[in-house]
Amino acid sequence: MYMAYSNTNSTHTPHRSASTSKGMTFNSSYTKAIVRFVLLAVILGTVFSFGAMVQAYAGDGAATAKTPVSVNSINSSPKAVVQDQVVIQRGDTLWDVASTHKKGNENIRSYVDKLKTINHLTTSSLEEGQVLLLP
Incomplete structure (x- = not known):
């Protein structure tokens, strides 16, 4: 890039032409909105996946109810009878x-x-x- 200087005492500083930076900069409000959206998506994804893992590992107690029990041990055990x-x-x-x-x-x-x-x-x-x- 070629810049021309003059002998005049001006406070004007040379600048680049607008055509070189066209489409290259983002508006800062759009950038902040995108960053917030991505951050919110990551947080929600983490919370929901943690909840799903807890629910999967906690269970509802049905697994313990399905364990096989010997029928003989139930029928042969003495039953507690409340007597006066x-x-x-x-x-x-x-x-x-x-x-x-x-x-x-x-x-x-x-x-x-x-x-x-x-x-x-x-x-x-x-x-x-x-x-x-x-x-």
């Missing part, structure tokens, strides 16, 4: 407990025998605070 209990107070006897808790017209002597069998009693004596299971 009575705590023996001072002066209680097996006869008193049997007469209070027997069903309808059941014989008291047979109920005393059931109490002894269930609670593994060898005698009819009871102690204060002892817990008896009721048949």
Whole structure:
């Protein structure tokens, strides 16, 4: 590029012609908008992909429910049966407990025998605070 100088004292500085820079510069507002869009797309992509990974690895618990369980172990295990209990107070006897808790017209002597069998009693004596299971 050739520049001509003159002897005049002017403050005019030489500049390039407009034809050389035409189409080469971007407006700064467009550049900022594009950078913001790309940054927003990267952030959203990261957030959504992280959420998808968490959901994929967390699962909903269905995998543990589908694990095979031996049928024999379920059928042969003893089932917990909630039985009524009575705590023996001072002066209680097996006869008193049997007469209070027997069903309808059941014989008291047979109920005393059931109490002894269930609670593994060898005698009819009871102690204060002892817990008896009721048949």
